[in-house]
Amino acid sequence: DAGVTQSPTHLIKTRGQQVTLRCSPKSGHDTVSWYQQALGQGPQFIFQYYEEEERQRGNFPDRFSGHQFPNYSSELNVNALLLGDSALYLCASSFAETQYFGPGTRLLVL
Amino acid sequence: RKEVEQDPGPFNVPEGATVAFNCTYSNSASQSFFWYRQDCRKEPKLLMSVYSSGNEDGRFTAQLNRASQYISLLIRDSKLSDSATYLCVVRGAGSYQLTFGKGTKLSVIP
Numbered sequence: 001d002a003g004v005t006q007s008p009t010h011l012i013k014t015r016g017q018q019v020t021l022r023c024s025p026k027s028g029h030d031t032v033s034w035y036q037q038a039l040g041q042g043p044q045f046i047f048q049y050y051e052e053e054e055r056q057r058g059n060f061p062d063r064f065s066g067h068q069f070p071n072y073s074s075e076l077n078v079n080a081l082l083l084g085d086s087a088l089y090l091c092a093s094s095f096a097e098t099q100y101f102g103p104g105t106r107l108l109v110l
Numbered sequence: 111r112k113e114v115e116q117d118p119g120p121f122n123v124p125e126g127a128t129v130a131f132n133c134t135y136s137n138s139a140s141q142s143f144f145w146y147r148q149d150c151r152k153e154p155k156l157l158m159s160v161y162s163s164g165n166e167d168g169r170f171t172a173q174l175n176r177a178s179q180y181i182s183l184l185i186r187d188s189k190l191s192d193s194a195t196y197l198c199v200v201r202g203a204g205s206y207q208l209t210f211g212k213g214t215k216l217s218v219i220p
C-alpha cells in the first residue's frame with residue numbers, strides 16, 4: 001500500500017515565477033492538507049482540501065492556492081514567488097483525525 | 111506567546127538514558143495532541159497521540175495536563191535510532207489544522 005506521494009522532490013525557481021506541487025494521498029484517504037516548513041521551524045498549515053473544496057485556510061496570502069481532484073489528489077500553486085517561499089512543502093492525507101505526511105517537495109527560490 | 115512552545119535543545123544523551131521533553135500550548139480550547147518525530151530532511155511521522163489519562167507505547171510515555179496546558183514525552187532506555195527532532199502538535203477544537211512547535215532535537219550518543 002503506497003503512502004502519501006509528492007512530486008517533484010526538488011525544484012529551483014526564480015523570483016516572480018509560479019510553481020505547482022502535486023500530492024497523491026494514501027489509499028482510502030479523502031482529505032489533503034498542505035504545510036510549509038522553513039529551515040529550523042515546525043510545519044505551518046497552509047490549507048486543507050476535502051470534497052474538492054478548501055475547507056480551512058491558514059495565515060497564507062492569496063498567492064497560495066490549491067485544488068483537489070475527484071480522485072482526492074491535490075495540487076498546491078504558488079504565484080509570484082518570493083525568496084521567503086523557499087521551504088519544504090509537505091502534503092498530509094487523512095481519513096479521520098490522524099494526518100500522514102508525504103516526503104515533501106523542497107523548493108528553492110533564487 | 112507562541113501557540114505551541116518547545117525547548118529546541120539539543121538534548122545530547124547517552125544510550126540507555128531516560129530523557130523528557132516538555133511542550134506548552136496557548137489555546138485552552140485545544141482538543142487533540144500528538145507527538146511526531148522528524149528525521150533530518152525527512153517528513154514528520156506520528157509517534158503517538160496524547161490522551162488525557164496519559165498513555166504509553168513501549169519505551170515512550172506521553173502525558174497531558176489540560177489545567178497547565180502542558181504536554182510531555184518521556185523516552186526510556188534511549189537508542190541511537192531515537193536521534194531525531196520531536197515535534198509537539200496540537201489541534202484546536204473545531205479546527206482541522208495541526209499546529210506544530212519548532213521541535214526539540216535529540217541526539218543519542220554511543
